[in-house]
Amino acid sequence: MNRSVRVLNATYEYLGEVSADRAVVLIATGSAQSTEDVIPIFPVRSKHVEIPLPRTILLAEYVYVAHRVTVTDSSRATFTGIFDRDGRQCAYCAARATTIDHVQPRSRNGPNTWGNLVACCSSCNQRKADRTPAEAGMRLLWEPKAPRRIEKVQQKIWRELSRT
Ligand SMILES: [Zn+2]
Structure with missing residues (x-):
């Protein structure tokens, strides 16, 4: 099973994604909980338990992110x-x-x-x-900027959370 699950810090800040297997371990050990307990989307069956696999899990304890990389327009790009x-x-x-x-x-x-x-x-x-x-005499069709993927994911999470 290679679905990925979004992980939120205890503060609802988006941290990244983990594999479904990893998410199941985090939930089973009480390190994280689903943010969508009411909507079982994808049942996961292991030898001992059957739990719905959420799209997003919330860590039980705040994880301090020491080296958050801030990407700006003047950051080096590959x-x-x-x-x-x-x-x-x-x-x-x-x-x-x-x-x-x-x-x-x-x-x-x-x-x-x-x-x-x-x-x-x-x-x-x-x-x-x-x-x-x-x-x-050439015109750029768009202004080159640092990618905003992380910010977009975070905004989507806030929107989804505000709906429930
Ligand atoms: Zn061209």
Whole structure:
């Protein structure tokens, strides 16, 4: 069974995901509880118990997260991360992107950051060359920013919790 379960800190802060097996252990040992006890979604049968597998579990005790990584627009980004964020679409023409463009060119100290890298098709990349979008007469279809996935998941959790 490879469903994943969201884990919330005791403060309802989103921490990440664990495997269903791990979630079952956390619930069985009393380390966590389902946030949706009333909606059994997916029954889990082990040798001894049968419990509904929730989508979200809440830790019984607060876990101090010492090194929460804050990703900002000026954080360093990987090329893979940029392709993921941009869905492999060229930021200038929406064609399939195969390259990465430095919005502020590398030759002018444009950094490898979320705010300065975009996925780019090879023809746009060649056309833009060592120029800024303005100099090349090209327009970005979107503003490159640090990915907001974690924040989005957290917002969704707050929304779901406010409904119950
Ligand atoms: Zn393009």
